[in-house]
Structures are given as C-alpha cells and as structure tokens.
Amino acid sequence: MNTSIYLHIPFCTHRCAYCDFNTYAGQEDSIPAYVDALLHEINFIKQQTTQLSNHLTTQTIFFGGGTPSLLSGPQIGSILDALRGAFTFSPDLEVTLEANPGTTSLEKLQHYRAAGINRLSFGVQSANSEELHMLERAHDFFDVIQSVKWARQAGFDNLNLDLIYALPEQTLATWQSSVRRVVDLGPEHISAYALTLEHGTPFGRWTAKGLLPVSDADLAADMYEWLSEFLESHGFVQYEISNWAKLKDESGKMKAEENSSFSFHPSSFACRHNLQYWRGLPYLGLGAGAHGYAGGMRYSNVLRIKTYIERLASDQSSVTSDQSPVSSLQFPLTPAVVNQHRQSEQDEMGEFMMTGLRLTQEGVSDKVFESRFGNKILDVYEKSVEKLFEQGLLEWTGEHLHLTRRGRLLGNQVFMHFV
Ligand code: SF4
Incomplete structure (x- = not known):
C-alpha cells in the first residue's frame, strides 16, 4: 500500500x-x-x-x-x-x-x-x-x-x-x-x-x-x-x-x-x-492526537502526551472496533489508537468532494470519482452541482469540477452541499 x-x-x-x-x-x-x-x-x-x-x-x-x-x-x-x-x-x-x-x-x-x-x-x-x-x-x-x-x-x-x-x-x-x-x-x-x-x-x-x-x-x-x-x-x-x-x-x-x-x-x-x-488518499498518523485514514477507515490516537507515552510503553490498547484491525485497514492499529470507524459510502463521497474541491485548479475528476464510487458526480450530486453552477460557484473544465474564483471566497457555502 x-x-x-x-x-x-x-x-x-x-x-x-x-x-x-x-x-x-x-x-x-x-x-x-x-x-x-x-x-x-x-x-x-x-x-x-x-x-x-x-x-x-x-x-x-x-x-x-x-x-x-x-x-x-x-x-x-x-x-x-x-x-x-x-x-x-x-x-x-x-x-x-x-x-x-x-x-x-x-x-x-x-x-x-x-x-x-x-x-x-x-x-x-x-x-x-x-x-x-x-x-x-x-x-x-x-x-x-x-x-x-x-x-x-x-x-x-x-x-x-x-x-x-x-x-x-x-x-x-x-x-x-x-x-x-x-x-x-x-x-x-x-x-x-x-x-x-x-x-x-x-x-x-x-x-x-x-x-x-x-x-x-x-x-x-x-x-x-x-x-x-x-x-x-x-x-x-x-x-x-x-x-x-x-x-x-x-x-x-x-x-x-x-x-x-x-x-x-x-x-x-x-x-x-x-x-x-x-485527493482523499491514505495516510498514517503517528504520535499523540494524530489521525489516520486508509481502507475506508478513520482512526485517531490518544491526545495527551503522558498517556501516549504510557500506552506505547505498556502496549495497552482499547481500540473500539467492529473489524479486525489488520485485515480491514491493510496496516496495523497501534496501542496508541483510541478510536476507529468505518466511513459510510455517503461520508466517503462527501469528503472526497469537499477536500477535492479545495484544489482550485484540479478540483474533482469525474473519472476518478467514478472509478472510486461506481457513479459519476452528477449521478449522486446533480441537484447540488446544478444549483452551485447557476450561482457561479462551480464550473467544469473538461471532466474536472472545480470552484470558480467567486467560489473560492465562498468555499464553506459550497462544501455544505456535500456534507
Ligand atoms: S501554540 Fe502557537 S506555535 Fe504552538 S501550535 Fe499553536 S499556534 Fe503553533
């Protein structure tokens, strides 16, 4: 990976x-x-x-x-x-x-x-x-x-x-x-x-x-x-x-x-x-309070310095998990992890749109969206995209959907539509 x-x-x-x-x-x-x-x-x-x-x-x-x-x-x-x-x-x-x-x-x-x-x-x-x-x-x-x-x-x-x-x-x-x-x-x-x-x-x-x-x-x-x-x-x-x-x-x-x-x-x-x-790609978070994301799962480490040090010293772990950590995440959860959850597909798509639209030129590629979620952007977000398009906040360049210059100023207003 x-x-x-x-x-x-x-x-x-x-x-x-x-x-x-x-x-x-x-x-x-x-x-x-x-x-x-x-x-x-x-x-x-x-x-x-x-x-x-x-x-x-x-x-x-x-x-x-x-x-x-x-x-x-x-x-x-x-x-x-x-x-x-x-x-x-x-x-x-x-x-x-x-x-x-x-x-x-x-x-x-x-x-x-x-x-x-x-x-x-x-x-x-x-x-x-x-x-x-x-x-x-x-x-x-x-x-x-x-x-x-x-x-x-x-x-x-x-x-x-x-x-x-x-x-x-x-x-x-x-x-x-x-x-x-x-x-x-x-x-x-x-x-x-x-x-x-x-x-x-x-x-x-x-x-x-x-x-x-x-x-x-x-x-x-x-x-x-x-x-x-x-x-x-x-x-x-x-x-x-x-x-x-x-x-x-x-x-x-x-x-x-x-x-x-x-x-x-x-x-x-x-x-x-x-x-x-x-781009919604995987990352590992190490250290107190760090967050990680992979295989559709998000996890976070214990916040406080002293507890983090103690957990790594004693190898204790109380991860709340509905999955086998290793097989589901493709990487192991360490004793510092205190939370993990699997994202719903709706959450995954929403976050992919919100973070991708932050990229002012690249935006969100319709092809990448489809290869990841099996649907095109408009199959899922047609009404929202049309509305934001009419308001002059989103535009297409080829198959890339991205913010307009005005949209950059009103990013939060755009992102709300994908939460
Ligand atoms: S306390 Fe100041 S220097 Fe430290 S992380 Fe916060 S903003 Fe940065």
Whole structure:
C-alpha cells in the first residue's frame, strides 16, 4: 500500500492565544520519552507489517505540531531512521518539518537536512510586530529573516511560509505589508489562512465578551482577493484555496516567472503531503492526537502526551472496533489508537468532494470519482452541482469540477452541499 505519514509533535514553548491544536506548553522535559514512544509506535507497525508481508511504501512524511523544531537534529534523525526501517521510501520522498522562527539555528537546520528533511514550513503568520504580539507568537520578523537565511545556508530549496489574515484590528495596509515582506524572502510556497476564532481559546473568549473586535468579513474577502492577485503577479500559482506554489523548471529549480496553468503539473513546489489529504488518499498518523485514514477507515490516537507515552510503553490498547484491525485497514492499529470507524459510502463521497474541491485548479475528476464510487458526480450530486453552477460557484473544465474564483471566497457555502 502507498501511504503518507504524519507525525505529531505536541510541544510548544508557549501556547498562542488563538491556538486550539493538540499541543502543550511547559512539557519539553517529556520530549526524550516522547521520541522513544514514537520509535515504539513505528517499530510496532514494522513488526506487524513484516508478519503480514505487507510492506508499506511512503511518498511523503510530515512532522507537524505543535513545534517539531523543538526536537534536536539527532532526535529527528532517529525517527527518520526508524521510518526507513519500517517503510519503503519512494525515490522522490518529500519530508516536511514545521518550524517556528526563533526555535531554529543554522546547526540545527543542517542536522535536519543531513537527516533527510527536504522541505521546511515556517509559521510566520505576520510581519507586523503588533500583530505578532497580539497573537502571542514568540518570534519577531527578524527571527523569520534569520531562519530563512539559515535554511538556505543549510541547503533547503523548498520553503513554505505560513501567514494568517483577518486578524482583529488588522488593516488591508498591514496585511499587504506582511505579504510583500514575506514574498521578498523568496519562498517556493506560501500558505495563508483566515483566523478562526475557536471556542475555548483566549481569542474565542475575548471576542465573545466583546473585548476583541471580530474582523470584518468584507475586509477579509478584500485581503484574500488582493493576496491572490499579488501572488499570481509574483510567479505563484494557486493550487488550493489557501495555498500557492512556484513551478520548477526542467532541472528542478524554481522558475522566475510563470503564469501558465498549474493543473496537474508534476513539477511544482505544491505540498505533496497535503495533496494526499485533499485527493482523499491514505495516510498514517503517528504520535499523540494524530489521525489516520486508509481502507475506508478513520482512526485517531490518544491526545495527551503522558498517556501516549504510557500506552506505547505498556502496549495497552482499547481500540473500539467492529473489524479486525489488520485485515480491514491493510496496516496495523497501534496501542496508541483510541478510536476507529468505518466511513459510510455517503461520508466517503462527501469528503472526497469537499477536500477535492479545495484544489482550485484540479478540483474533482469525474473519472476518478467514478472509478472510486461506481457513479459519476452528477449521478449522486446533480441537484447540488446544478444549483452551485447557476450561482457561479462551480464550473467544469473538461471532466474536472472545480470552484470558480467567486467560489473560492465562498468555499464553506459550497462544501455544505456535500456534507
Ligand atoms: S506555535 Fe503553533 S501550535 Fe504552538 S501554540 Fe502557537 S499556534 Fe499553536
């Protein structure tokens, strides 16, 4: 089976005020034990798949968090060595590590590169010091400049920089300034997500009490549209609602200017790991709170760091399952798994449409949909597609159904039709 691998690193030096990820501040003392537990989880998969003669091949690996860059070079190296022993690595393996500016050094990045990391994703969020302060980020923009410089010196030629827009009190001018400064750094890839006010976070509470203003929806739309046009005029091609990438030339280097269609272009800096999710393909999730998906099943690991470590140490498992884990999933559920469920075909189709339509150019292929579900898209969703077509939110390019430019702004309104 071909799969992607996600590893969750749930440690942060500080909890940002808007964050609702499964991550913990002040538990860095547990990092060595956590890395050991990850090695056990990988080894568990290796033993089970060897018994089944079901060797797994992987094309992408993603260290996400949390703050994976809190792990040392040797710790990341030991995890990659263990994965190398348990999986067949494809020759063009993409290995991404999320890093926070301010937690890196040239030496650490050199270690990562030598260990096999070949793509870095930096959480920049803003280039404006007041906005970074409000978000309670631990870095300033100078840390970003240093991190990018060190990454290049360490030999990384595939960098993503993450941004957040629609912040309270953010203006179009401060947003434009952040984007310009980030583009000036010459990344191969940019992600930009609108801030979501999550229940249970300080931001969620402050806005609910009226202490923090909620960003204006029209202003957020203006920021998004300006960003799209600006990035496209600077050689980026949008391939997903919130993601833009440069194209590579024949030697694999970045093209200076490129406005040609990105669709299905094999030679781009699009994040191949995330494409696996959006195309509805299988992935394994390892680590505390990680999610996995394969063979029509979804599963998730225990959330808390301490419990995750204990489960891997004692080999205990209380998976709720209606199926034999190994035979139904084509890969073994590890002792860290606490939930699994088989998706109904209706759920599978709905999720396939929702994630596929996030791909702004590729969209959902009618042929792929039919080969997977035995029906064409219109056999299942004729009324919804016609309605969204009439509203100017969806369009066909050949046999690919995708969002229009207007549809990109109203993605949630479109996705509701497939839930
Ligand atoms: S650094 Fe990222 S994962 Fe950590 S608390 Fe901040 S937003 Fe959350």
